[in-house]
Amino acid sequence: xxxxxxxNKILIVGLGxxxxxxxxxxxxxxxYVGGISARESTVAKALESGIIDCGTxxxxxxxxxxxxxxxxxxxxxxxxxxxxQYQHCFKAGALITDVTGVKGSVVYAIQQMLRSDVEFIAAxxxxxxxLSGIDNRCTKVFEGxxxxxxxxxxxxQDAIDIACELGRILGFGHISTLSPEDHDEMIAFLxxxxxxxxxALMCCKDSTHLVDYxxxxxxxxxxxxxxxxxxxxxxxxxxxxxxxxxxxxxxDEFARLRDALAHGDEATMKEMMKTSTERRKYxxx
Amino acid sequence: xxxxxxxNKILIVGLGxxxxxxxxxxxxxxxYVGGISARESTVAKALESGIIDCGTxxxxxxxxxxxxxxxxxxxxxxxxxxxxQYQHCFKAGALITDVTGVKGSVVYAIQQMLRSDVEFIAAxxxxxxxLSGIDNRCTKVFEGxxxxxxxxxxxxQDAIDIACELGRILGFGHISTLSPEDHDEMIAFLxxxxxxxxxALMCCKDSTHLVDYxxxxxxxxxxxxxxxxxxxxxxxxxxxxxxxxxxxxxxDEFARLRDALAHGDEATMKEMMKTSTERRKYxxx
Numbered sequence: 001x002x003x004x005x006x007x008n009k010i011l012i013v014g015l016g017x018x019x020x021x022x023x024x025x026x027x028x029x030x031x032y033v034g035g036i037s038a039r040e041s042t043v044a045k046a047l048e049s050g051i052i053d054c055g056t057x058x059x060x061x062x063x064x065x066x067x068x069x070x071x072x073x074x075x076x077x078x079x080x081x082x083x084x085q086y087q088h089c090f091k092a093g094a095l096i097t098d099v100t101g102v103k104g105s106v107v108y109a110i111q112q113m114l115r116s117d118v119e120f121i122a123a124x125x126x127x128x129x130x131l132s133g134i135d136n137r138c139t140k141v142f143e144g145x146x147x148x149x150x151x152x153x154x155x156x157q158d159a160i161d162i163a164c165e166l167g168r169i170l171g172f173g174h175i176s177t178l179s180p181e182d183h184d185e186m187i188a189f190l191x192x193x194x195x196x197x198x199x200a201l202m203c204c205k206d207s208t209h210l211v212d213y214x215x216x217x218x219x220x221x222x223x224x225x226x227x228x229x230x231x232x233x234x235x236x237x238x239x240x241x242x243x244x245x246x247x248x249x250x251x252d253e254f255a256r257l258r259d260a261l262a263h264g265d266e267a268t269m270k271e272m273m274k275t276s277t278e279r280r281k282y283x284x285x
Numbered sequence: 286x287x288x289x290x291x292x293n294k295i296l297i298v299g300l301g302x303x304x305x306x307x308x309x310x311x312x313x314x315x316x317y318v319g320g321i322s323a324r325e326s327t328v329a330k331a332l333e334s335g336i337i338d339c340g341t342x343x344x345x346x347x348x349x350x351x352x353x354x355x356x357x358x359x360x361x362x363x364x365x366x367x368x369x370q371y372q373h374c375f376k377a378g379a380l381i382t383d384v385t386g387v388k389g390s391v392v393y394a395i396q397q398m399l400r401s402d403v404e405f406i407a408a409x410x411x412x413x414x415x416l417s418g419i420d421n422r423c424t425k426v427f428e429g430x431x432x433x434x435x436x437x438x439x440x441x442q443d444a445i446d447i448a449c450e451l452g453r454i455l456g457f458g459h460i461s462t463l464s465p466e467d468h469d470e471m472i473a474f475l476x477x478x479x480x481x482x483x484x485a486l487m488c489c490k491d492s493t494h495l496v497d498y499x500x501x502x503x504x505x506x507x508x509x510x511x512x513x514x515x516x517x518x519x520x521x522x523x524x525x526x527x528x529x530x531x532x533x534x535x536x537d538e539f540a541r542l543r544d545a546l547a548h549g550d551e552a553t554m555k556e557m558m559k560t561s562t563e564r565r566k567y568x569x570x
Binding site for chain 1 (some may be wrong): 409412459469475478484487492497510513515531538540542555565
């Protein structure tokens with residue numbers, strides 16, 4: 001494959017929030033879309049709502065080998081297990097991609113075990129919601145969002161191009177490539193660390209009696225404290241070393257501000273606030 | 286005074302973002318409003334834009350004694366200094382109130398030194414912007430926001446009622462009373478701690494090269510990292526012990542999550558995420 005063609009058949013494995021949103025957008029874009037889910041009820045819903053053309057809970061070569069492109073929207077460990085168990089089902093020449101939020105501990109594992117007549121090109125759509133499941137699918141979350149392709153040395157340029165094209169078809173606003181390592185450092189800092197902060201802040205104390213006094217600051221900082229504990233624990237564990245590095249960076253800076261306050265060192269406090277104000281300007285939308 | 290009358294004259298001391306917004310809203314509500322600012326140019330702007338009826342940079346008894354209600358919208362230390370220096374200018378029977386974001390270190394200091402024929406009732410409008418100065422005045426920030434009156438034992442019920450009434454006239458959505466101590470604990474946790482977190486997060490590293498990858502999480506957590514270093518350093522220092530307590534609470538929980546990750550203790554990670562998700566539900570607007 002050197003480009004996506006309109007008659008390419010696309011299979012989505014995993015019809016949760018992201019998988020179902022992919023299915024819907026691709027189906028709306030005129031592609032023949034298949035879906036696999038572990039749950040009968042999810043497959044039935046996907047068929048009824050017309051976001052897939054065919055679907056099953058049974059993983060068979062007969063079904064899977066119909067598809068030119070297979071997108072995995074599973075938790076990382078399950079994704080690796082799935083490929084281990086069912087890779088014989090892929091069509092020869094198929095292109096495999098994913099939506100996994102961590103890369104280093106997934107990409108190489110998949111590429112190393114994968115059949116040589118199938119290529120895996122990893123991608124991370126940086127779009128999501130606090131809500132999960134097919135009922136919460138939403139193609140609007142892709143608009144203006146980041147879609148990051150994370151090729152390794154073994155990937156072909158064709159596969160990289162196709163992954164980027166898929167991002168454009170899905171409607172992402174900013175499509176780029178990063179190495180799996182740079183991706184994981186970036187995601188540890190921008191996304192995982194911020195979730196850790198939000199969780200720790202909510203765990204400080206039972207603050208529910210303060211709800212009437214809560215302004216935007218606390219709401220903004222804790223919006224992402226509403227978190228799927230199974231998915232995020234797995235993502236944290238699969239990016240453990242990077243996340244620990246970012247957490248330590250943050251702990252050091254927080255402790256520096258705390259100690260400045262404790263010692264009445266107003267110069268350090270002001271210097272940190274100036275740095276923070278200066279840097280934050282770049283992030284105004 | 287037992288209630289606000291339409292012919293009461295109201296003086297705003299300090300025409301920054303909040304002071305000027307107060308002036309504008311009170312003037313729009315039909316009150317005769319005076320303004321005092323240290324800068325000629327600010328007084329001129331306030332007069333030109335019609336948010337005050339009269340204004341001056343000169344603090345004189347002749348001017349100040351015209352007003353029945355005086356609202357201080359100054360930094361806390363300057364507020365205390367002002368009252369020390371100029372309290373002889375107040376009209377006998379005048380009611381004094383403020384907008385200061387910390388209470389314990391301000392309210393008692395003012396009440397103890399104040400003339401016995403004048404009453405100070407403290408209030409904190411929990412509304413603001415990242416922008417400062419008269420040009421950024423905005424009465425919309427009051428809509429739906431919290432207005433907290435923090436009486437002490439020496440305050441009369443009449444003064445408390447008038448302060449609450451002022452909040453309603455200004456358009457606040459939720460008006461309540463708290464002791465200065467409960468206010469300071471609440472504000473240390475909900476507002477000051479969250480600002481410390483945002484500042485520390487921006488200080489971790491020069492993350493400006495990551496701007497293209499930044500999603501809502503990082504933007505939400507750092508919006509308030511754009512901070513006036515002079516005002517916030519003063520507010521932090523004047524609520525130092527409470528803020529240190531809240532920072533320590535947060536540091537402990539953050540370290541607990543970090544250590545769970547370091548040791549692969551998934552049970553603790555999931556338990557913290559569940560707690561955080563459960564508690565965050567109460568804060569959905």
